[in-house]
Structures are given as C-alpha cells and as structure tokens.
Amino acid sequence: MRNVEDPAGYTLIMDSFTSERIVKTPGVCGGRARLAGHRVRVLDIVTWHEHQGLTPDEIVSQVPSITLAEVHVALAWYFEHVEEIRAEMREERALVDEAHRNHVSQVDAKREDHREAS
Numbered sequence: 001m002r003n004v005e006d007p008a009g010y011t012l013i014m015d016s017f018t019s020e021r022i023v024k025t026p027g028v029c030g031g032r033a034r035l036a037g038h039r040v041r042v043l044d045i046v047t048w049h050e051h052q053g054l055t056p057d058e059i060v061s062q063v064p065s066i067t068l069a070e071v072h073v074a075l076a077w078y079f080e081h082v083e084e085i086r087a088e089m090r091e092e093r094a095l096v097d098e099a100h101r102n103h104v105s106q107v108d109a110k111r112e113d114h115r116e117a118s
Contacts, residue, residue: 021073032088033077035070042081043088045074 023036033042040063048054049071054062056071078085104112 021070022077033081033084035066035074038066038070040066040070040074042074042078043085043092045071046078046085047089049075 021036022033024031024033029041048059059071060068
C-alpha cells in the first residue's frame with residue numbers, strides 16, 4: 001500500500017491489490033486490461049455496468065467464472081483509468097463503424113435486391 005498526494009490535497013491510499021488483479025498481456029484480449037486469469041476485459045465489465053445497466057451481481061450471474069470482488073476491482077481500476085478505457089471504447093466503435101461501411105449486411109443486401117426488383 002502506498003500513499004499518493006492528490007492535487008486537491010487529499011491523501012489517496014493506493015493498494016497493490018487492484019494492480020495484481022488487473023493485468024495486460026500482449027496477445028491476450030488485444031493487450032487490453034483484463035481480470036487476471038480470465039479473458040474478461042475491464043472494458044467488458046464497464047460496458048455491462050455503465051452502458052447496459054447491469055449491477056455487479058448481475059454481471060457475475062452472466063459470467064459465473066468471475067467473482068463479485070473481481071467485478072468491483074475492475075470497476076475501481078476503470079475509475080482510476082477512465083481516459084484509457086474510453087479510448088478503447090472509441091477504438092472499438094471505430095472498428096464496428098468501419099466493418100459496417102465495408103461489409104453490407106445480408107438483410108440490407110436482400111432489401112436492396114427487393115427494391116431493385118420492384
């Protein structure tokens with residue numbers, strides 16, 4: 001455990017517990033921050049919690065291989081690295097947008113064929 005002086009004058013206590021439970025491994029999950037021993041990224045937990053509205057208990061119900069404590073560790077890590085995770089979100093969104101631009105869905109292709117035939 002170490003103390004860090006916050007710019008606002010507060011003393012923050014940083015625990016190595018969080019940093020031991022969150023890892024980045026080249027070649028695993030794209031090198032993104034993830035729960036140690038799992039292929040569950042911090043980004044996934046943040047998305048489920050912040051964007052889909054799942055509670056930590058609901059996340060554990062959906063992914064029973066992780067613990068409630070691990071969900072909380074991932075969320076704590078996110079709040080210490082908000083900009084990093086938001087950048088990952090933007091990168092993933094850009095990949096999805098690019099895929100949509102470059103690959104027409106089969107449904108859209110059938111609709112277009114139907115319109116042309118009409």
